[in-house]
Amino acid sequence: AQSVTQLGSHVSVSEGALVLLRCNYSSSVPPYLFWYVQYPNQGLQLLLKYTSAATLVKGINGFEAEFKKSETSFHLTKPSAHMSDAAEYFCAVSGRGNNRLAFGKGNQVVVIP
Amino acid sequence: KAGVTQTPRYLIKTRGQQVTLSCSPISGHRSVSWYQQTPGQGLQFLFEYFSETQRNKGNFPGRFSGRQFSNSRSEMNVSTLELGDSALYLCASSLGQEKNSPLHFGNGTRLTVT
Numbered sequence: 001a002q003s004v005t006q007l008g009s010h011v012s013v014s015e016g017a018l019v020l021l022r023c024n025y026s027s028s029v030p031p032y033l034f035w036y037v038q039y040p041n042q043g044l045q046l047l048l049k050y051t052s053a054a055t056l057v058k059g060i061n062g063f064e065a066e067f068k069k070s071e072t073s074f075h076l077t078k079p080s081a082h083m084s085d086a087a088e089y090f091c092a093v094s095g096r097g098n099n100r101l102a103f104g105k106g107n108q109v110v111v112i113p
Numbered sequence: 114k115a116g117v118t119q120t121p122r123y124l125i126k127t128r129g130q131q132v133t134l135s136c137s138p139i140s141g142h143r144s145v146s147w148y149q150q151t152p153g154q155g156l157q158f159l160f161e162y163f164s165e166t167q168r169n170k171g172n173f174p175g176r177f178s179g180r181q182f183s184n185s186r187s188e189m190n191v192s193t194l195e196l197g198d199s200a201l202y203l204c205a206s207s208l209g210q211e212k213n214s215p216l217h218f219g220n221g222t223r224l225t226v227t
Contacts, residue, residue: 036218043117043203043218090156099146099207099216100169103156 002027002093004074006104013085014112019063019078021107023091026072033074034092034101035065044090050074061085086111114139117219119204125225131192134222136204138185144168144209145187146216147179150201159202162187163209191224199226 004025013019025031032051036044048059055067061084065076074091088108092101118137126132138145146169147159158171162181179189185206191198201223205216 034215041220043220044205044216045218046215049215092156098169099144099161099209099214100158100171101146101148101156101216102158103148105155 002029002031002095002102004033004091004093004102004104006091006107008107009105010108010110012110012112013081015083016080019076019081019085019109021076021089021091021109023065023074023076023104024072025074025091025093027093027095029095032094033065033067034094035059035063035074035076036090036092036103037061038088038090038106040087047076047089081109081111083111083113085109117204117206117217119202119219119222121222122220123223123225125227126194127227128194128196130194131190132194132224133188133190134202134204134224136187136189136206136219138187138204138206139217142206142208142217143185144207144214145181145185146205146207147187147189148203148205149173150203150221151199156203159189194226196226199224 034049035047050067058064090106091104144163146161161169165181181187201221203221205218207214
């Protein structure tokens with residue numbers, strides 16, 4: 001079974017500062033990894049996904065993530081936080097060959113002006 | 114292209130009742146998945162349908178069921194509601210032919226059980 005761990009439910013970042021959200025995965029097979037964002041009263045929007053084509057994945061809104069097999073990690077970064085980045089972020093994993101996602105507990109990002 | 118549409122947005126039900134939630138996927142998408150989101154348990158997979166067949170199922174009791182119609186629209190049903198069923202229920206669609214094709218989520222149905 002696949003699972004992901006996100007540490008620190010709430011993350012505060014100053015506007016203009018680096019955003020770093022950590023995700024570690026556990027999978028018995030090569031995983032597919034995803035980052036989703038959820039704004040209040042909305043569903044989840046895909047930020048980016050890793051499917052083994054490249055270890056550094058660029059997504060929407062200036063976010064990117066790097067797959068590191070040796071560290072079983074898929075951390076999400078953005079060089080400069082914007083007020084509009086305030087939302088909840090979820091890391092997710094699925095095994096190859098199915099659409100069943102296992103989500104982390106999420107990180108609530110607060111951007112301080 | 115219209116996104117995933119879930120109806121209704123809000124529902125209030127009483128313990129013991131049953132409820133049906135509806136999901137219309139993006140045009141051309143044949144896979145529909147359902148997730149439950151609660152503050153305590155987070156996002157949990159309920160089931161996935163593809164071409165009217167249940168392709169995957171999560172660890173929920175039999176009170177939770179679903180189906181998919183020939184036009185790919187899907188419904189999920191919860192019978193004998195319990196207080197713990199209060200949650201945001203999210204539907205997601207994808208092309209489905211390529212497994213692990215990205216999921217597109219609707220805005221959810223917020224169910225409150227009193």
